[in-house]
Amino acid sequence: MGPSRPAGDADGGKSIILLTPRGFCxxxxxxxxxxxxxxxxxxxxxxxxxxxxxxxxxxxxxxxxxxxxxxxxxxxxxxxxxxxxxxxxxxxxxxxxxxxxxxxxxxxCPLVTKVHQQAIRYAAMGATIVLIGHREHDEVVGTLGEAPSSTIIVETLDDVEALTIPDPSRVCYVTQTTLSLDETRTIVDRLRERFPLIQGPPANDICYATQNRQEAVHAAAAAGCGLLTDQERAMIRERLQRRGSEDESEQHDDPNNHEDDR
Structure with a gap:
């Protein structure tokens, strides 16, 4: 996983590194x-x-x-x-x-369906559900609808600090599938600090396609310059761009493409 073999000029010109994996999940x-x-x-x-x-x-x-x-x-x-x-x-x-x-x-997506099923199960337990995600995203709107009266959406660490849970012994979390791995990990860690009894899914809800694409961007950051080919509305595009920025590679957007995402 990561950059594929670069192609460049014999006289030392710039190389093009194609990330692997890439494209639609x-x-x-x-x-x-x-x-x-x-x-x-x-x-x-x-x-x-x-x-x-x-x-x-x-x-x-x-x-x-x-x-x-x-x-x-x-x-x-x-x-x-x-x-x-x-x-x-x-x-x-x-x-x-x-x-x-x-x-x-x-x-x-079957991975989104899995998150819905987790929310239903947690609601049946009488737990408060913390839904980590972007409140305007279609996926989060759908998941919220499974148990709207017992679900709280958090997007940032500030949201975590502002949480008031009726019964801290009965609280669970689920996540939007297309989030940044690093941001989600930070939020979950803080949730566990504030609510030691919080329960989560048995495996990370971040979809494998989101994860391996972010890891590929991280692996290619040493190239120093990246051409991000994705759609301006797509969530994964934002996360990939942020991951590349954190790794200090220069990012350029190409809006005229037909690569992934949700």
């Missing part, structure tokens, strides 16, 4: 394939709640093929076919889909 590939298969099998239009992935090239390609992207289900005709994006949805969205008799195709 398995969950994103799966979600895109779901839309393509639905279009091929059923024909257009196929409605998709939210962008299937935060990548305008992919979205434009699918839109041209007949996918119709909507923000909410009230934009989908009753009885129509609709796909849920890789980011997942709340139970309320599923109830709304059932009420409109929509034919649902669920493209939620």
């Amino acid at each position: 398995a969950g994103v590939v799966r979600a895109i394939d779901v839309v393509r298969i639905a279009l091929d099998r059923y024909g257009p239009p196929v409605f998709v709640r939210k962008e299937i992935v935060h990548n305008r090239f992919v979205v434009e390609e699918l839109r041209a093929a007949g996918a119709v992207f909507v923000d909410e289900l009230d934009q989908v005709p009753p009885g129509a076919r609709v796909i849920f994006s890789a980011h997942g949805v709340s139970p309320e969205v599923r109830r709304m889909a059932a009420g409109r008799r929509l034919q649902v195709i669920d493209a939620t």
Whole structure:
């Protein structure tokens, strides 16, 4: 894992280092394939709640093929076919889909589904759930919906300091899957200091694709200059850029690409 073999000029010119791994994660590939298969099998239009992935090239390609992207289900005709994006949805969205008799195709990333299941389990235990993530991100909105009355979102260490937990003996945490490893570790460490009995998932919720891409950026930081090819709305792009900055490599953005992410 890390930079692949560099290619450079024989006379000592600059080398290009391609990070490995790179590109779409398995969950994103799966979600895109779901839309393509639905279009091929059923024909257009196929409605998709939210962008299937935060990548305008992919979205434009699918839109041209007949996918119709909507923000909410009230934009989908009753009885129509609709796909849920890789980011997942709340139970309320599923109830709304059932009420409109929509034919649902669920493209939620399995790793996101795992976080939902953990939240459900912790809520059943009567615990306060600390959800580490960005409150406006589609994935966090969906996870929050599993137990909104017992879930508190934290984004920063300041949020951790401001936490008030009704029963510190019954508190658990889950995390958004596309976060910075270092930031999440710092927040979890502080949570454990403040709430020694806090419980967490048996394994790190940060998705393996996010983790190995951040590690690849770290390994390549010695190059001194990086070209970050990703979409401005994507969460992983922000995390990769920050990781490279912390490693003191110069970052340049290329907005005209079609690489990963969610």
